[in-house]
Amino acid sequence: DQQVKxxxxxxxxxxGRISILNCDYTNSMFDxxxxxxxxxxxxxxxxxxxxxxxxxxxxxxxxxxxNKSAKHLSLHIVPSQPGDSAxxxxxxxxxxxxxxxxxxxxxxxxxP
Amino acid sequence: DAMVxxxxxxxxxxxxxxxxxxxxxxxxxxxxxxxxQKSSQAPKLLFHYYDKDFNNEADTPxxxxxxxxxxxxxxxxxxxxxxxxxxxxxxxxxxxxxxxxTFGSGTRLTVV
Numbered sequence: 506d507q508q509v510k511x512x513x514x515x516x517x518x519x520x521g522r523i524s525i526l527n528c529d530y531t532n533s534m535f536d537x538x539x540x541x542x543x544x545x546x547x548x549x550x551x552x553x554x555x556x557x558x559x560x561x562x563x564x565x566x567x568x569x570x571x572n573k574s575a576k577h578l579s580l581h582i583v584p585s586q587p588g589d590s591a592x593x594x595x596x597x598x599x600x601x602x603x604x605x606x607x608x609x610x611x612x613x614x615x616x617p
Numbered sequence: 618d619a620m621v622x623x624x625x626x627x628x629x630x631x632x633x634x635x636x637x638x639x640x641x642x643x644x645x646x647x648x649x650x651x652x653x654q655k656s657s658q659a660p661k662l663l664f665h666y667y668d669k670d671f672n673n674e675a676d677t678p679x680x681x682x683x684x685x686x687x688x689x690x691x692x693x694x695x696x697x698x699x700x701x702x703x704x705x706x707x708x709x710x711x712x713x714x715x716x717x718x719t720f721g722s723g724t725r726l727t728v729v
Contacts, residue, residue, distance in 0.1 A: 507659070514657065539717045548621070548707055548720030549660070594659070596717075603648060603667075603711060605718060607659035 511608035524582040528595030535597035623721035640708030652707040
């Protein structure tokens with residue numbers, strides 16, 4: 506039973522355009538959400554996070570939106586750059602907990 | 618730089634031959650995790666240590682064991698590796714749930 510799902514295994518975007526990566530979750534006990542970026546042969550690196558009490562968090566080119574009623578979050582990257590090409594993992598933490606539950610990842614390719 | 622280091626980066630072991638993967642951290646985080654990631658799948662939590670307290674996930678096979686002799690080091694022991702254990706093994710640490718995890722670069726295990 507996959508509690509965090511990323512339904513698009515891959516996404517291709519032109520440089521300078523917006524990249525939108527989506528994530529759905531089923532467990533209503535999740536109260537904190539994170540996005541990680543992973544290059545080949547490296548561990549995931551933390552990108553941006555959002556608490557369930559917010560619906561938007563922005564950090565430079567990266568914005569995460571949370572729709573609690575739909576149990577959906579998305580990561581927007583604008584403008585997209587070739588260096589953004591990587592696998593992006595959505596992850597969630599249960600309230601009062603510390604364990605990450607990951608989605609399956611979306612491979613983003615930004616074409617020059 | 619404070620970091621999480623995994624050795625070796627690549628490990629080849631024979632079917633059924635015990636193997637140990639190592640992880641060290643200079644962050645002084647009190648929680649350490651081991652994740653298994655197979656191709657195109659979400660990282661799956663095997664177990665974690667909160668200080669010296671060991672926490673096993675219910676579906677982690679008995680074939681996988683872990684040791685944390687001190688704050689800085691954590692080991693993953695696979696007693697009798699099978700072909701299905703070939704994967705990327707990720708070590709991570711955390712101190713504050715809102716800061717997410719810090720991951721090592723991973724060890725890619727091949728079983729021959």
